[in-house]
Amino acid sequence: MSRSPIICLLTVLALMMACKPKTPSKFIQPDDMEDIMVDFYMARALAQRQADQAFTQAKYEEAVFSKHHVTRADFDSSLIYYYTRADRFNAVLQRVADRLEEQALVLGATEGEIGKYAMLNATGDTANIWAERSTMAMMPVPAYNRWDFTIEGDSSFRKGDSFLLQFVTNYMYQSGNKTGIAYMAVDYQDTTIARNLRFSVSGLSQLRFPAQPKNIKRIRGYFYLDDGHEQTSTTRLLFMSNVQLIRFHDPKYEENQKDSIPQDSLARSVGTDSLSRGDSVRGREPMLSPDDGAADDRVAPRHPDPQIR
Numbered sequence: 001m002s003r004s005p006i007i008c009l010l011t012v013l014a015l016m017m018a019c020k021p022k023t024p025s026k027f028i029q030p031d032d033m034e035d036i037m038v039d040f041y042m043a044r045a046l047a048q049r050q051a052d053q054a055f056t057q058a059k060y061e062e063a064v065f066s067k068h069h070v071t072r073a074d075f076d077s078s079l080i081y082y083y084t085r086a087d088r089f090n091a092v093l094q095r096v097a098d099r100l101e102e103q104a105l106v107l108g109a110t111e112g113e114i115g116k117y118a119m120l121n122a123t124g125d126t127a128n129i130w131a132e133r134s135t136m137a138m139m140p141v142p143a144y145n146r147w148d149f150t151i152e153g154d155s156s157f158r159k160g161d162s163f164l165l166q167f168v169t170n171y172m173y174q175s176g177n178k179t180g181i182a183y184m185a186v187d188y189q190d191t192t193i194a195r196n197l198r199f200s201v202s203g204l205s206q207l208r209f210p211a212q213p214k215n216i217k218r219i220r221g222y223f224y225l226d227d228g229h230e231q232t233s234t235t236r237l238l239f240m241s242n243v244q245l246i247r248f249h250d251p252k253y254e255e256n257q258k259d260s261i262p263q264d265s266l267a268r269s270v271g272t273d274s275l276s277r278g279d280s281v282r283g284r285e286p287m288l289s290p291d292d293g294a295a296d297d298r299v300a301p302r303h304p305d306p307q308i309r
Contacts, residue, residue, distance in 0.1 A: 028070060028078040030092050036075065037096045039064045041239055042103070044170055048203075076174065079235035086141045093137035093144075093237070100241060101135035117166075117246050123156070125249040135241045140176075140227035151219040151245070153187075160253025161216065163209040164246040170202045174234040177226070182207055184221035188214040211250050219245070 023029050028036065043064050047057035065072055082089035120128040132149050139145060163186065171178050178200045185194035186209055197207040225238050 023081070027081045028074060030088075032068065033078060033082065034092050034095050034099075036064065036068050036070065037092070038099050039067065040075075040172075041096070041100060041170060044202075045241075076235070079172075079174075079237075083139065083235045083237075086139055086144055090139070090144050093139070097133070097135045097137045097239070100239070101133060117244055120244075120246065125251075127156075127247050128244050129156070129247050130243055130245040132243070134243045135239070136223070136243070138180075138223070138225045138238045138240070140225045140236050145225040145227065146222055147224075148222040149220065153216040153218050157216040157247070158249055158253065159213045159215060160211045160250040162211040162248045162250065163219070164248070165197075165207040165209075165221075165244070166204065166246070167243040168204055168241045169199055170239045170241070172235065172237040172239070174236070176234060176236050178236075178238075179226040180238060181224040181226065182221070183224070184209070184219065186212075186219050187217040188212060189217065190214075211248075211253065213253055 040061060043060035044057055047053055047060050050056040061072075065075060082092065117126070117128055120126060122129050122131075129151060131151065132147075136147055138147065163184075165182065165184055167182070169180060180199045181196055182199070182205065183194070183196040184207060185192050191212075191214065193209060193212065195207060195209065197205060199205040223240065227236075
C-alpha cells in the first residue's frame with residue numbers, strides 16, 4: 001500500500017490544527033476556564049444560603065481563585081477576552097451549563113424557593129412539565145441571548161389548569177444594565193393569554209398563569225437577555241438554573257363545565273410582571289406564594305367577537 005494517501009491525510013490534519021484559533025497564553029485556557037466557572041458559580045450559589053451573603057460570596061470566590069492558582073484580575077481579563085469571541089465562548093458556556101445541570105440540587109435556590117417542586121415529574125395533579133434543559137447560559141449577543149420553547153397540548157392538560165414558570169438567575173456582570181425577560185403565552189382554542197416578566201437581580205423569579213375553563217392547545221415562550229443598547233466589552237453573563245414549569249390541576253373544573261368566568265374579569269391588564277426576592281410586587285398585587293393562585297392576566301382573543309367586551 002502506498003504511503004502517499006496517509007502522508008497527505010496527516011498533512012491536512014496538521015494544517016487544520018495549525019489554523020485552529022488558539023487562546024493567547026496570557027489568558028486562562030478554555031478547559032481551565034470551564035472548571036473555574038463551574039466552581040465560581042457553585043461558590044455564588046452556596047453563598048446565597050448564608051446570612052452574610054456578600055461577605056461569604058467574596059470569601060468563597062477567593063477560595064476558587066486560590067484553588068485554580070489564578071487571581072481575580074486574571075479571571076476578569078480572561079472573561080472579557082472570551083466575551084468578545086462569543087461564537088467560541090458559547091461552547092464553553094454550554095459545557096458549564098451541562099455540568100451545573102448535573103448538580104442541580106446545589107444551584108443556588110434554597111429549599112424554601114424551589115424545593116417544594118424539586119422532585120416533581122410530569123404526571124399527577126401537580127407536575128413539572130418542563131421538558132427543555134433546566135440550566136442555560138446566556139450572553140447579550142445574538143444569537144446567544146434568546147432561548148425559545150414550545151410545549152404542545154396533550155391529554156395530560158385539562159380545563160382549569162393553572163401554571164407557574166419559575167427559575168433561578170445568577171448574573172455575572174462587570175458593568176452594564178442587567179435586564180432579562182421571560183415571556184410565556186398559553187394558547188387556548190379561541191384565546192391566547194400572554195404574560196412577561198422582567199428580572200434584573202440574581203435570585204428566584206416566578207411567572208404565573210391563572211386557571212381557565214378552556215382546552216389548551218400549546219404553551220410557548222422564550223427567555224431573552226437584553227443588551228441595553230450599550231456598546232461595551234465588559235463581561236455580561238447570565239446563568240439560569242432550576243427552570244421549572246409547574247402545572248396545577250384544579251378538581252373543581254369538570255370537562256363539561258361551561259365558561260363561568262366573566263369576560264370583564266379576564267380582560268384586566270397589569271402589563272409587565274416584575275418579581276424577585278424581597279418585597280417585590282407583580283403589577284398592583286403583592287407577591288403570591290406558589291399555592292395562592294395567580295395574578296391578573298392579559299387576554300388576547302384570537303378571533304375577536306363584537307359581542308364580547
